[in-house]
Amino acid sequence: MSEYWEEYINGNNQALTKVYEPLFQPLVFIALKYVHDLDLAQDITSELFTKLLETDLPQRKEKWSEINDIKAFLTTIVKCRALDHLKIQKNRNRILSENQILSEEYTDNKEQEFDHLKTCVSALPKEEQELVSLHLSGYKNHEIAETLNYSEKTIRNKLSTSRKNLIYLWKNLILVLLWNLL
Numbered sequence: 001m002s003e004y005w006e007e008y009i010n011g012n013n014q015a016l017t018k019v020y021e022p023l024f025q026p027l028v029f030i031a032l033k034y035v036h037d038l039d040l041a042q043d044i045t046s047e048l049f050t051k052l053l054e055t056d057l058p059q060r061k062e063k064w065s066e067i068n069d070i071k072a073f074l075t076t077i078v079k080c081r082a083l084d085h086l087k088i089q090k091n092r093n094r095i096l097s098e099n100q101i102l103s104e105e106y107t108d109n110k111e112q113e114f115d116h117l118k119t120c121v122s123a124l125p126k127e128e129q130e131l132v133s134l135h136l137s138g139y140k141n142h143e144i145a146e147t148l149n150y151s152e153k154t155i156r157n158k159l160s161t162s163r164k165n166l167i168y169l170w171k172n173l174i175l176v177l178l179w180n181l182l
Contacts, residue, residue: 005070027078034082120169128162
């Protein structure tokens, strides 16, 4: 097998098939030992031989001309690639898990903030409650003006006043919540 490896190092890609044929299955089993997925183990091993074929002649001579035990060399590469795959998968799962937790916290915070907003809106006078509710429902100022029989400018002024009141109520609500936490 080492004579085929030498031929491959010297540029004969056909010689690599003589290395590939006896070593492919044993290398797949080594990868399978780590990744526990036959298709993935075959992919890792196939990818190794593909990379070997894609390596240009000067790199082959520079990197691999001193290798005596080809089987040990390729076994080490397959093992490292299988372990790298496991590390990458573990990191991906960790990141997805962290993102899921952050997403849930964000959703919980948004729901809590919306509840606080509803509390503040309910503390406004009835007319302002109706105005803010229509505004939060997505109605435009001119639509609110038509619904409540006011001019659009009056609606803008009333919304401005309502926003100031909501900001005041929101700040006071936060202070009350903080006070209750202490």
